[in-house]
Amino acid sequence: MRQYYIAGNWKMNKTKSEAVELAKSLVSALKDGKNKYMIAPSFTNLDAVAQVVKGTNIRLGAQNMSTDESGAHTGEVSVLMLKDLGVQTVILGHSERRHIYKEDDAMINTKVKLALKHGLEVILCIGELLEEREAGKAESVCEEQTRKGLSGVSAEDMKNIVIAYEPVWAIGTGKTATPEDAQAVHAFTRKILTDMYGSSVAENVIIQYGGSMKADNAQALLNQKDIDGGLIGGAALKADTFEPICKTY
Numbered sequence: 133m134r135q136y137y138i139a140g141n142w143k144m145n146k147t148k149s150e151a152v153e154l155a156k157s158l159v160s161a162l163k164d165g166k167n168k169y170m171i172a173p174s175f176t177n178l179d180a181v182a183q184v185v186k187g188t189n190i191r192l193g194a195q196n197m198s199t200d201e202s203g204a205h206t207g208e209v210s211v212l213m214l215k216d217l218g219v220q221t222v223i224l225g226h227s228e229r230r231h232i233y234k235e236d237d238a239m240i241n242t243k244v245k246l247a248l249k250h251g252l253e254v255i256l257c258i259g260e261l262l263e264e265r266e267a268g269k270a271e272s273v274c275e276e277q278t279r280k281g282l283s284g285v286s287a288e289d290m291k292n293i294v295i296a297y298e299p300v301w302a303i304g305t306g307k308t309a310t311p312e313d314a315q316a317v318h319a320f321t322r323k324i325l326t327d328m329y330g331s332s333v334a335e336n337v338i339i340q341y342g343g344s345m346k347a348d349n350a351q352a353l354l355n356q357k358d359i360d361g362g363l364i365g366g367a368a369l370k371a372d373t374f375e376p377i378c379k380t381y
């Protein structure tokens with residue numbers, strides 16, 4: 133059975149002391165929570181937040197990583213460095229990485245395979261732009277990003293893969309996909325995973341929704357059959373707004 137998985141992507145927000153304070157509030161607020169939880173601070177705050185979440189029910193996530201293990205890659209952070217700090221999960225292919233920093237599916241796939249090789253859980257983000265949705269291409273975009281992002285990933289490694297469907301037009305805009313529209317893409321994505329790996333693997337893959345998820349729309353989204361959690365941006369930046377989403381169920 134799939135478990136609800138609620139993850140917070142803090143993006144480029146919070147100083148070290150602010151990050152530690154938020155992490156401490158969440159450790160206390162979620163200590164009896166029934167679901168799976170993760171927070172992803174910026175690279176510079178990973179070490180400090182790691183000390184706070186170590187041994188708790190909150191996983192430590194990174195927001196990105198390099199395609200390479202080490203070497204001449206100025207400004208990049210490697211999987212070995214993340215592992216050394218206690219990172220357990222990495223978000224890859226976030227729309228901000230795809231669209232602002234021009235990461236393509238091949239690059240994302242290299243990162244996915246490297247993260248899996250080192251035992252990290254991967255949250256692979258997929259999602260269409262507004263113009264792609266309006267052109268009726270939401271499903272084909274998600275299919276391509278899923279197939280290319282997972283190219284060469286074995287059925288065995290799928291236990292460390294989470295998919296986050298994040299329609300780009302809903303991220304940070306206050307616009308949420310309707311629960312029915314989101315469910316349709318989630319079900320479609322699970323169909324693609326079934327085609328790639330068979331139904332017993334596909335049925336166990338957690339597919340999160342992301343895009344202006346908040347306490348007041350979380351329940352309707354999480355009620356959908358194929359929506360197994362959330363990847364939360366804005367509402368993850370305060371314990372007061374993140375905790376109620378985590379405790380929806």
Ligand code: PEP
Pocket residue numbers: 141298302303304305306342343344345363364365366367
């Ligand atoms: C995100 O960036 O992954 C996200 C879903 O952001 P927000 O919740 O702010 O829309």
